[in-house]
Amino acid sequence: MTPPSPDLLAAALHDVDAVASERYPHWEELVRRAREANLLGTLGAQLADRRLLDAVPVAPRANLIAAQIQSEAQERAVRREVRELARALGPAGVPVVLLKGAAYLYARLPAARGRVFSDVDILVPKDRLVDVESALMQSGFITTHHHPYDQRYYRKWMHELPPMQHVKRLTILDVHHAIVPETARAHPDSALLLRDAVALPDVPGFAVLAPVDMVLHCATHLFHDEDFGHAPRDLVDFDALVRHFGRDEAFWPALLSRAEELELGRMLYYALRWASRIHRTPVPPEMLIGAARFAPAFPVRPLMDSLLGPALRPTGARASTRWARRALYVRGHWLKMPPHLLAWHLAAKAMRRKEE
C-alpha cells in the first residue's frame, strides 16, 4: 500500500468519485485529517451531493453522516441567529454585512455546503458601533471579556468589539468595523467594503461583501491571523469561492486591482499560490504572474514557503506542521501590531497571568 500523500484530503475533496469505494485504501487517514481540519461535514456533503455516500464503507460512512448532522444543525442555528440579529438591529437602521460562514450561507455559495459554522461575524460602520452595541445589549447580548485590559485591547487596537454572547441562546457574535486590526500595517478601507456590499433580498438591511472583497477577506483571514490551526479549512473556503466566482472573466482583473486598493495584495498572493498548489484551484496563469508583484522579497519568500507548506496541511501529528504553526503564530503578532505595542501587550498579559 502506498503511503497517503499530504494532500490526500484536498485530492479527495475535489474528486470524491475516486474515493467513494470499498477499495480506497486510505479511509482512516482521510477521515482523521478531515476531522482534524473541521472538514468532515464538507467531505460528507460532497459525497452526498454526488449520491456516493452509499459507496463509502460502513465505518467511515457513519463518521461522515455524524458530521453532516452536526453541520446541518449548525446551519439551522446560524439561520436562526441571523433572523434574531435582523430583529435586534433592524430598528437601529444600521447597514450590516455578514462575513464568513453566515455570508456563504446567505449568498447560497457552494462554500457553505457541509461547512462547520461556529460564531456569527458581522461588519458595521465604525461610527455606528455605539448604536449597534446598545441595540445588541438590549436584545440580550453581553460582552465576554470583563477584564479592563481586554476591553481596552479590543476597543483601542482591534478591528472588532470584544466578542459578545447571547445570555439565553449562548451564541457568540463578533462585531467588526474593519477586517484587520487598527494597529496592523495594512489598512484596508472599510468604507469601500461597505459601499460595494451586495444586499441580501431575504434579510432587509443585511448584505454580504462583493465577490472580490469576499475572496480578499477570506485570504486575509487565512494569512493575517496568528492561529494557523484553522488554515486548512480556510484554504478550502478560499478554493471554493475562487472556483465559484472565477467562472466570470471580469472577476480576475477586478480581484487584482481591488487587492491593491485595499492593501491586501500580499494576502492574495499567498492564497492564490497555496490554493493552486494544494487544491489545484483553477487560477489563470497570467493572474498568478500578476499576483507575483505582491510577493515578499528574498529571504522572506523562501522562508514563508517553507512554513506555509506544512502549516496549511491538516497534518497536526507531524512536528513540521506544529513548528511551522508556532513560527507563524509569532509572525501573526508581528503583523498585528508594531513592536512597541506588542512588547506592551505581552508584558500586560504576563503580569495578569501572575495575578491569576
Add this chain to the structure above:
Amino acid sequence: MIVGELSPGEIRNRLDGPGLRIRIGPIVTEIRSSFPAIHSAIALHYAAHRAADDGEFADFHVSVLPPSGPRRWIRPTATFRFENAPPFQPLPAEQAFPLLEWGLNWCMATQCHQYLIIHAAVLERRGRALVMPAPPGSGKSTLCAALVARGWRLLSDELALIDVASGEVVPMPRPISLKNDSIDVVGRFWTDAAMSPVVHETLKGSVVHVRPPATSVALSTTTALPGWIVLPRYRAGEAARLAALSKGSTLMQLVESAFNYSMHGRRGFNVLADFIDASACFEFSYGGDLAEAVLTFETLAGAA
C-alpha cells in the same frame, strides 16, 4: 482476538508504540499511552473487548501522555488528546486512567451524532432496555452496578446511544465509574467485582472503575428495544419506591439529559417521543438498600 488474549507485555508494547485498537460497541478507538497505570487498567477493564485487526478502520485516535521535556519530572501530569488536540487541561498523572475514560465519554458525546445521545445508564433484560437518565448524585451508576452484579446486561453506564433509524439502543459497554461513598456500597453488594485501584482527589472526588462483565461485552452488537425509563433519585434512609411518571415529564427529563437533542431537529423530537411511547416510565427513589432496589427492578422486568 480479544484484548485479554494479548500478553501484558504485548498490551504495553502496543499502547506505548503504534497504539492498541479496541472495539467499543460500534466504535473502534486507537489508544496510546505510556502510563503503566493505563496499561494495567486496560488489561483489566477491556480484557473481553475485541482488539481490532491491523488495517481495520479506526474511528478515533486518542492518547494520554506526559508532557514532553523536563516538566514531566517536576509536576507529573497527563494530557488527553483526541486527533492530536487536547480538549481539556492536563490532570495529575495519578488520574491518567479516569482521564482516559472521561476523554472517551467526551469523544462519543461530541462526535457520534449518528445517534441521539442521552446521559444515562442503560441495562437490558429480555431484550428490553432499562434507561436511567440522571444528573450526577442521583445514584445512577450505583444502581447500574448493582443490577449488573445480579445479571442484567450492561449497555452503558454513561451514554444511551439511540439509533435514529431503528429507535433501538446500541450497546457501548465500558467500565462502570463509581464515586466516593458508592465505592464501598457497591463493593459490599458485588463482592467479586473487578475494580482498579481507587484514585483520590479527582474533580469528582474518589473514583474507581468496575470491569464490565464479559457476557455484556460479548453482546456488544445486540441492540435493545425500548423497555423502561426510570429516573432514579437517591434519598438517604428512604424505602425504595417506584412511581409512574407521565410521558410528558419523562420527555422533558430526557431532553434535559440529552447531549445532542437539538442537533437532530424535528427528527430528534420524533425519535425521542416514539422511544418514550414504547417505554414504561417511572420515578424511583431509594435510600441506598441495593438488594431492595434490585428486587424492585426484577419485579418490574418480570411483570412486563
